[in-house]
Amino acid sequence: xxxxxxxxxxxxxxxxxxxxxxxxxxxxxxxxxxxxxxxxxxxxxxxxxxxxxxxxxxxxxxxxxxxxxxxxxxxxxxxxxxxxxxxxxxxxxxxxxxxxxxxxxxxxxxxxxxxxxxxxxxxxxxxxxxxxxxxxxxxxxxxxxxxxxxxxxxxxxxxxxxxxxxxxxxxxxxxxxxxxxxxxxxxxxxxxxxxxxxxxxxxxxxxxxxxxxxxxxxxxxxxxxxxxxxxxxxxxxxxxxxxxxxxxxxxxxxxxxxxxxxxxxxxxxxxxxxxxxxxxxxxxxxxxxxxxxxxxxxxxxxxxxxxxxxxxxxxxxxxxxxxxxxxxxxxxxxxxxxxxxxxxxxxxxxxxxxxxxxxxxxxxxxxxxxxxxxxxxxxxxxxxxxxxxxxxxxxxxxxxxxxxxxxxxxxxxxxxxxxxxxxxxxxxxxxxxxxxxxxxxxxxxxxxxxxxxxxxxxxxxxxxxxxxxxxxxxxxxxxxxxxxxxxxxxxxxxxxxxxxxxxxxxxxxxxxxxxxxxxxxxxxxxxxxxxxxxxxxxxxxxxxxxxxxxxxxxxxxxxxxxxxxxxxxxxxxxxxxxxxxxxxxxxxxxxxxxxxxxxxxxxxxxxxxxxxxxxxxxxxxxxxxxx
DNA sequence: CTTAGGG
DNA sequence: CCCTAAG
Numbered sequence: 119x120x121x122x123x124x125x126x127x128x129x130x131x132x133x134x135x136x137x138x139x140x141x142x143x144x145x146x147x148x149x150x151x152x153x154x155x156x157x158x159x160x161x162x163x164x165x166x167x168x169x170x171x172x173x174x175x176x177x178x179x180x181x182x183x184x185x186x187x188x189x190x191x192x193x194x195x196x197x198x199x200x201x202x203x204x205x206x207x208x209x210x211x212x213x214x215x216x217x218x219x220x221x222x223x224x225x226x227x228x229x230x231x232x233x234x235x236x237x238x239x240x241x242x243x244x245x246x247x248x249x250x251x252x253x254x255x256x257x258x259x260x261x262x263x264x265x266x267x268x269x270x271x272x273x274x275x276x277x278x279x280x281x282x283x284x285x286x287x288x289x290x291x292x293x294x295x296x297x298x299x300x301x302x303x304x305x306x307x308x309x310x311x312x313x314x315x316x317x318x319x320x321x322x323x324x325x326x327x328x329x330x331x332x333x334x335x336x337x338x339x340x341x342x343x344x345x346x347x348x349x350x351x352x353x354x355x356x357x358x359x360x361x362x363x364x365x366x367x368x369x370x371x372x373x374x375x376x377x378x379x380x381x382x383x384x385x386x387x388x389x390x391x392x393x394x395x396x397x398x399x400x401x402x403x404x405x406x407x408x409x410x411x412x413x414x415x416x417x418x419x420x421x422x423x424x425x426x427x428x429x430x431x432x433x434x435x436x437x438x439x440x441x442x443x444x445x446x447x448x449x450x451x452x453x454x455x456x457x458x459x460x461x462x463x464x465x466x467x468x469x470x471x472x473x474x475x476x477x478x479x480x481x482x483x484x485x486x487x488x489x490x491x492x493x494x495x496x497x498x499x500x501x502x503x504x505x506x507x508x509x510x511x512x513x514x515x516x517x518x519x520x521x522x523x524x525x526x527x528x529x530x531x532x533x534x535x536x537x538x539x540x541x542x543x544x545x546x547x548x549x550x551x552x553x554x555x556x557x558x559x560x561x562x563x564x565x566x567x568x569x570x571x572x573x574x575x576x577x578x579x580x581x582x583x584x585x586x587x588x589x590x591x592x593x594x595x596x597x598x599x600x601x602x603x604x605x606x607x608x609x610x611x612x613x614x615x616x617x618x619x620x621x622x623x624x625x626x627x628x629x630x631x632x633x634x635x636x637x638x639x640x641x642x643x644x645x646x647x648x649x650x651x652x653x654x655x656x657x658x659x660x661x662x663x664x665x666x667x668x669x670x671x672x673x674x675x676x677x678x679x680x681x682x683x684x685x686x687x688x689x690x691x692x693x694x695x696x697x698x699x700x701x702x703x704x705x706x707x708x709x710x711x712x713x714x715x716x717x718x719x720x721x722x723x724x725x726x727x728x729x730x731x732x733x734x735x736x737x738x739x740x741x742x743x744x745x
Numbered sequence: 746c747t748t749a750g751g752g
Numbered sequence: 753c754c755c756t757a758a759g
Contacts, residue, residue, distance in 0.1 A: 624753060650747055665747065670753070673750085752754075 329355075627662055629671055634702060637668055637675070638709055646672060646717050672710075678702060679711040 329337060331349045338346045338357060629637075640652030649665035649672075657663045 622754090626753070647748070666749095667753080669748070669750095746759100748759080749757085751756085 624662075631702070631706075633657070633660060633663065634671070634675065634706060637671055638706055638713065640668070641672060641713050641717070642709075646714065675702070675707070675710045676714050679707050679714065 331351055334351060334355060335346055335348070338348075342357075636656040637652065640648075640656040644651045644655075647669075649668040652668055653663060653665045657668065
């Protein structure tokens, strides 16, 4: 592919890593973008996607584990190529394809990488190395890119210019050494290198700042029992400190660890790029969120952040499937992300939202006819929902976090657990609807929100038979029937029946006048008892009204007819009616009564009662309401 | 699944 | 609304 000034191709690919067979998979979706000559990022064309498609496949296949964490896109400055690390891995051929226009640099590096890799470890995953300071870089399997980038932020490595380097080769190199703050993916250590921990090093007081990289590495090995080739002092120090203190709250430098505790820290150590981190973080955030065009040049660093950010998300998800390295990246990422950057909803989340709607339509409502109408309604809420979540999003889908406050990620969690009910899940799912509701209070919003909630409900029904307590104290329930069915098998396994019992309650929805009219209309047309029919034809847009609901409502209407109407006739209103509760207009009530009497007498003949004589007025109303 | 009815 | 029983 051409990597010229005109345009660089970029691959940042969108793919779903469904590594975990179960729901816990957390696909990271990268947006394919390309870098224009001016450095801006624009959405990739289909062609671009196609060109790199095979890489994606490769990635799925060859990425076993933690290497994923290292999937940091290489950012080649202005004329750049952005590739996911994995794309470069083990693929000198791929590299060539991509970089042939920059052969001089690329090939050299490539070769060097190869050799270095070979010496390091078998499944070496190579990547671009800084061309200027080879010795400052190390190649590790998988995570080298990260390591390199972190190197950049070390004192030892001259952190490079972001933009001023315009020649291709240099750019490439710079891309690697571009300063990266801690929030970006931490360098991972090749945990495969099993070396015997030498804890002797760790005896007594350890003043990490005084150690050389070599010593730090040694200390690292002593701490974690495996070797690292990371040369980023800061990272090493932090990591070691964390390891020794078993704490995540470790400054990047200036730590003195004594007896496995942080004794003191000097603040004079500098964190080169700390200052600009927040800003960059923000940019990255907005970038990711809006998929906006990125100011290329000045955006050099933001760009890399952008990708790091994405990667970070991916990494966090991937942790689960990386048993070995549980300690480092995981902890760190979580910590850092929390501190410095709010996590945006993953695309996966969005996709799942739409999935929900799909499930809703297909799963619960058997007739395709109804979805059309409702889907239109659902579409908007979907968007709204997303934004809401987005604005709130900050928490990680850990249960505790969610419990604490944000519920944004709750649905996310629930989805990841698709098919695996968990009892305590209920408690923190609680607030989800609340959040949503708060977000959508607009006129249309209410209706839409309802629809959406319904969607959630149905969704849950189809996956996890758990309930949700809405913010208003209402409870969303799974489809009863499903619950019943599931109880013996799936549900039983993971959760207690009692839980299901009390909590599995459908969110209460007051019947609107409109609904009532439709119901009446439906009864008039199809007859009482044809609830299914009525639901299908008259309530296609109200997915949350089941035939049972209709039946119940009708029953209540009948009762109302028998009580309320007479009362009114008496001129005595039994009790002041809550203003918020809109009394059913007598006209409708009357009609209900008539219909009821009519049909009950008529011997339940189903023939549509088209001749509701006096009700003409109401009849027309329903007619209009119906369509 | 759909209805009916009791809770 | 929920739960069940019965077509």
